[in-house]
Amino acid sequence: MSQPLATTIADPLKVHPEDFPDIQGFILHGYNMPKSRHFVLTLGQVEAALDFLSALTSGSGALSITSAERWPRGVKPVYALNIGLTARGLEALKLPASLTINQGNFSSFLAGAVAAAHTVGDIGPNDPANWVPKLNTANADRAHLLLSLYTNTAEDRDTYATQLREMFAKVIPPAGAPGSDVLEWDVDPYVFTDPVSGESFRKIHFGYTDGISNPIIDEVGLAPPRPNKLPYVAAWQFLTRDGPMTTYNLPTPLEFGQNGTFSAFRILEQDVAAFDAFLSADGRDEAAQEFLASKLCGRWRNANPVVRRPHAPGHRLPDNELTDFAYGTDTVGEPCPYSAHTRRTNPRGGPLVSVGDQVDNRIMRRADAYGPHYDGTDDGQPRGLAGHFMCAMLSNQFEFIMSQWVNSGTFPGLAAQAGIDPLLGNVPGGSSFTYWESGSPVTVGGFSRFVTTKGGLYCFIPSITAIKWMAQNGGVSNPWTVPPA
Amino acid sequence: MATTPIQNALTAIIPIKAQFVDQLRAQLASNPINPSGLDAVGTVHFARIFVFAANNASGVPSNLAAVITTYDFAFAPYIQAFVNQPAVAAFFDSFLMMVDDPTAAGLVPVTKNAAGFAAFVQKYDNTNPANSWGQWYSAYPGLSVQNILHPTPKKAPKRAAGH
Numbered sequence: 001m002s003q004p005l006a007t008t009i010a011d012p013l014k015v016h017p018e019d020f021p022d023i024q025g026f027i028l029h030g031y032n033m034p035k036s037r038h039f040v041l042t043l044g045q046v047e048a049a050l051d052f053l054s055a056l057t058s059g060s061g062a063l064s065i066t067s068a069e070r071w072p073r074g075v076k077p078v079y080a081l082n083i084g085l086t087a088r089g090l091e092a093l094k095l096p097a098s099l100t101i102n103q104g105n106f107s108s109f110l111a112g113a114v115a116a117a118h119t120v121g122d123i124g125p126n127d128p129a130n131w132v133p134k135l136n137t138a139n140a141d142r143a144h145l146l147l148s149l150y151t152n153t154a155e156d157r158d159t160y161a162t163q164l165r166e167m168f169a170k171v172i173p174p175a176g177a178p179g180s181d182v183l184e185w186d187v188d189p190y191v192f193t194d195p196v197s198g199e200s201f202r203k204i205h206f207g208y209t210d211g212i213s214n215p216i217i218d219e220v221g222l223a224p225p226r227p228n229k230l231p232y233v234a235a236w237q238f239l240t241r242d243g244p245m246t247t248y249n250l251p252t253p254l255e256f257g258q259n260g261t262f263s264a265f266r267i268l269e270q271d272v273a274a275f276d277a278f279l280s281a282d283g284r285d286e287a288a289q290e291f292l293a294s295k296l297c298g299r300w301r302n303a304n305p306v307v308r309r310p311h312a313p314g315h316r317l318p319d320n321e322l323t324d325f326a327y328g329t330d331t332v333g334e335p336c337p338y339s340a341h342t343r344r345t346n347p348r349g350g351p352l353v354s355v356g357d358q359v360d361n362r363i364m365r366r367a368d369a370y371g372p373h374y375d376g377t378d379d380g381q382p383r384g385l386a387g388h389f390m391c392a393m394l395s396n397q398f399e400f401i402m403s404q405w406v407n408s409g410t411f412p413g414l415a416a417q418a419g420i421d422p423l424l425g426n427v428p429g430g431s432s433f434t435y436w437e438s439g440s441p442v443t444v445g446g447f448s449r450f451v452t453t454k455g456g457l458y459c460f461i462p463s464i465t466a467i468k469w470m471a472q473n474g475g476v477s478n479p480w481t482v483p484p485a
Numbered sequence: 486m487a488t489t490p491i492q493n494a495l496t497a498i499i500p501i502k503a504q505f506v507d508q509l510r511a512q513l514a515s516n517p518i519n520p521s522g523l524d525a526v527g528t529v530h531f532a533r534i535f536v537f538a539a540n541n542a543s544g545v546p547s548n549l550a551a552v553i554t555t556y557d558f559a560f561a562p563y564i565q566a567f568v569n570q571p572a573v574a575a576f577f578d579s580f581l582m583m584v585d586d587p588t589a590a591g592l593v594p595v596t597k598n599a600a601g602f603a604a605f606v607q608k609y610d611n612t613n614p615a616n617s618w619g620q621w622y623s624a625y626p627g628l629s630v631q632n633i634l635h636p637t638p639k640k641a642p643k644r645a646a647g648h
Contacts, residue, residue, distance in 0.1 A: 104600040105600065249598075396599075400562055403562060404558065
């Protein structure tokens with residue numbers, strides 16, 4: 001007989017150390033483990049699925065879900081594992097009908113990533129009809145469960161992937177049945193080692209240093225924010241929690257709804273050859289290419305923000321200075337264009353569509369590069385970025401950023417030249433890119449889409465308590481179903 | 486009703502319960518719109534809210550309130566930022582309790598029910614083709630509030646050449 005799950009109402013503003021065992025680890029902190037593999041599967045056998053969830057949280061299985069508990073002496077484990085479920089996945093578990101997920105707050109999650117395609121710019125070549133088969137329009141309703149496995153070595157990844165497959169073998173539909181296929185997607189970030197300093201940095205295939213300015217969730221024990229640095233964000237914006245200041249009604253019961261988050265899992269293919277061709281067109285020399293690349297991103301490839309280093313990259317700034325800038329006095333787009341990737345995805349209080357302090361619209365990125373490292377040769381190999389973009393409200397955070405900032409061409413400045421995020425947006429072919437220099441706009445032609453969406457999945461990342469609750473309470477005869485839109 | 490790719494209009498005419506009409510009228514008379522809340526949203530060009538007077542010349546029933554605004558971009562994505570402003574939220578939480586619609590009270594607090602509040606307002610929006618038809622004019626159809634507040638210097642563009 002299962003024991004009642006003890007749950008108390010958590011602090012909506014801060015994460016406390018006693019919360020760590022209940023929160024999936026990758027929400028609070030990136031693991032910085034160099035190998036990962038994402039699995040997407042269909043739940044074909046309810047009882048087996050419930051046993052699987054139980055095994056993942058009881059320690060009875062070969063692998064367990066990794067919580068946010070601190071690693072002893074800071075030593076990384078050999079693997080980390082996290083789990084998410086789509087709305088159709090929750091439905092497949094046959095959870096009690098008393099479960100509530102507020103339609104007004106979480107309609108995006110309930111409808112799924114395919115339904116959000118138009119909102120987030122997944123149209124044209126990005127259309128879900130063109131996604132990888134497991135996630136595409138025809139099969140999206142059978143994409144139920146997402147497992148993200150992180151390891152330190154490729155060998156460990158294969159070892160633990162094998163054990164994980166054995167654990168979920170009885171969960172998926174039998175071979176040959178619809179949904180019996182499992183999507184497995186490897187992520188192998190490229191690590192660049194600076195020949196001078198010896199320091200190592202992750203880079204995306206476009207050559208930019210990665211992982212600079214994720215929001216930091218406020219935790220008890222963190223030092224207060226320093227002037228001009230990114231402020232800490234309240235826990236409720238990235239962990240589902242209840243309180244008078246939250247902008248949503250917590251899913252219920254509390255055991256299910258608290259301490260989770262939502263994720264937009266994305267597979268984004270990057271056309272690095274086209275990007276390089278755009279940079280090198282018109283006979284630009286290497287320095288000119290780097291200058292243009294800095295305008296596209298808002299950072300030089302060594303991570304220095306163009307706001308702080310407007311003319312040349314210079315030596316890489318100390319880590320704590322890489323986020324120490326704002327756009328407050330730059331109302332023209334010089335030195336940082338309004339369409340630059342960093343400005344589009346985090347306006348830092350700049351006078352665009354101001355929307356309060358804009359902190360409400362941040363997302364947490366846990367994504368890295370996949371595919372072989374690009375060595376300057378157009379080898380035709382698929383490569384890009386895959387992983388999780390997390391937040392408490394997909395509509396007000398992930399979808400807001402994608403629809404109103406990344407893919408909107410109507411920021412201040414010359415509306416027709418404000419542009420679309422060149423590194424993430426759905427840029428029409430034959431566009432031009434405009435930046436400002438010495439008070440005048442400079443227009444570069446031949447600009448087009450460099451990123452194509454190859455997959456998307458909206459998941460609920462439940463708390464450890466919620467996983468246990470689902471394992472104990474699923475399989476009912478009159479279950480919860482996804483409410484109609 | 487045609488607007489522009491940037492600007493949109495909203496003219497919501499909303500019924501008020503008879504017993505609250507005087508209270509709302511007094512509230513609107515004594516509490517001018519707090520500009521800081523709308524400034525913070527950054528998408529609102531103009532906003533008006535009023536209750537029709539008894540025996541007004543147009544013969545409009547005096548239990549109707551009007552919310553009239555011109556704003557930038559889509560309505561729904563910005564409604565959360567709008568109701569997150571404390572003064573805005575306080576007003577509409579109070580307002581919804583006076584509205585003669587059985588769904589209104591369920592939208593309180595509006596901060597937690599922004600999407601439902603947006604749908605509620607749009608239901609009563611008379612720029613919605615389901616409710617009326619007509620024409621619309623803007624003297625500066627291509628400009629957002631932020632374009633106006635932060636104008637870009639007019640300089641001749643130049644082509645990039647090798648940098």
